[in-house]
Amino acid sequence: MTITTELTGWTGLQFFGRTTASVSHDLKNALAIIKENAGLLNDYLLMAEKGTPFKPERLKIVADRIDQQTRRADTLIKFLNRFGHSIDEPLATVDLNEAVSLLAALTQREVAMKQATLQLSMGESPMTVKTAPFWLLTFLGHCMTFSLKALGPDKILRLQVEKVKEGARILFSPLSGLQGAEKGGFPGDAEIALLNSLNAACHIDPDAAMLIVNLSNR
Amino acid sequence: MAEKILLVDDETDFLEVMSERMSARGMEVTTAESALEALDQVEKGGFDAIVLDLMMPGMDGLETLKAIKRKRPELQVILLSGHATLEKGVEAMKLGAMDFVEKPADIDALTEKIHQARAEKMVLVEKQMETKLKSIINARGW
Numbered sequence: 001m002t003i004t005t006e007l008t009g010w011t012g013l014q015f016f017g018r019t020t021a022s023v024s025h026d027l028k029n030a031l032a033i034i035k036e037n038a039g040l041l042n043d044y045l046l047m048a049e050k051g052t053p054f055k056p057e058r059l060k061i062v063a064d065r066i067d068q069q070t071r072r073a074d075t076l077i078k079f080l081n082r083f084g085h086s087i088d089e090p091l092a093t094v095d096l097n098e099a100v101s102l103l104a105a106l107t108q109r110e111v112a113m114k115q116a117t118l119q120l121s122m123g124e125s126p127m128t129v130k131t132a133p134f135w136l137l138t139f140l141g142h143c144m145t146f147s148l149k150a151l152g153p154d155k156i157l158r159l160q161v162e163k164v165k166e167g168a169r170i171l172f173s174p175l176s177g178l179q180g181a182e183k184g185g186f187p188g189d190a191e192i193a194l195l196n197s198l199n200a201a202c203h204i205d206p207d208a209a210m211l212i213v214n215l216s217n218r
Numbered sequence: 219m220a221e222k223i224l225l226v227d228d229e230t231d232f233l234e235v236m237s238e239r240m241s242a243r244g245m246e247v248t249t250a251e252s253a254l255e256a257l258d259q260v261e262k263g264g265f266d267a268i269v270l271d272l273m274m275p276g277m278d279g280l281e282t283l284k285a286i287k288r289k290r291p292e293l294q295v296i297l298l299s300g301h302a303t304l305e306k307g308v309e310a311m312k313l314g315a316m317d318f319v320e321k322p323a324d325i326d327a328l329t330e331k332i333h334q335a336r337a338e339k340m341v342l343v344e345k346q347m348e349t350k351l352k353s354i355i356n357a358r359g360w
Contacts, residue, residue, distance in 0.1 A: 021301075028322075029229050029232065029300060029321070031322065032232060032300070033231045035322040036236055036239060036325070037235050039325055040239055043239060065234075065235065068231070069231065112275050
């Protein structure tokens with residue numbers, strides 16, 4: 001095993017751990033709300049037993065909340081499952097629009113913690129490349145973390161998927177705070193190792209205030 | 219007299235249901251969806267305890283705890299977390315939290331902690347008043 005493969009492996013594990021921790025945090029929040037609403041229904045029952053009236057429409061509100069949070073938890077699990085399966089095949093035809101949507105879903109907590117807003121601009125379907133699905137997500141996850149630190153004061157991050165002659169590219173913009181962030185050295189060793197595995201390239205365009213990831217078939 | 223509680227969490231649905239359950243248990247509940255909103259409320263004063271989510275966008279729970287303790291050192295803060303590690307718990311206690319509870323918290327256990335928080339706050343306020351009185355007496359040479 002080379003240093004590059006070790007670094008890639010470790011980076012992937014870290015991303016896997018960080019992502020599952022983040023999604024499970026949101027899952028726990030959804031479950032906490034469901035639990036408390038179930039408890040509230042018990043409170044209403046106790047009130048009724050003691051002869052204290054309560055408004056029946058409150059039951060509808062509680063039922064709607066439980067339904068909404070159950071759907072939320074289900075969606076989170078669906079995305080976590082897709083993420084888990086991304087490691088199944090070392091090489092696969094990846095729909096980049098779907099990959100970016102999955103990335104957005106997996107990083108929604110990270111985006112929220114930065115008080116940022118994510119906007120997705122998808123390319124015309126199908127937009128596919130043959131690549132390593134898990135490592136692509138790991139690399140894009142690193143791009144996301146870097147980009148969230150380099151946002152301007154309006155805190156809007158736009159992800160754009162575009163077809164190019166050699167394959168496709170994904171743009172992270174506008175990174176108005178790039179001046180300082182560029183000095184932080186992206187891509188670093190971990191990202192370079194991932195790029196080598198993916199046969200991909202990335203560069204920062206400070207004038208256009210964007211991070212550009214170029215992907216071609218492996 | 220009802221305990222006055224400030225409930226702080228970025229999840230609106232959680233705030234709504236907790237607020238209703240706590241009110242049904244005789245508490246007077248104010249809610250805040252962010253650290254900044256919470257600090258504004260703390261400035262207004264009058265709370266016996268604060269129940270504060272650890273992971274919030276912007277200023278996180280521990281930073282918020284520090285800021286609360288600077289403004290109102292007598293206020294008792296109970297931290298809520300989806301991932302309560304020993305390390306975080308120790309850090310929270312060192313920063314002055316009264317307790318550190320993992321979500322989802324049992325409402326009866328939380329209510330009991332709030333009763334304790336109020337009692338502790340009253341002891342602290344009495345001590346503060348005693349210290350103030352002593353300094354006035356000393357200053358006047360009585």
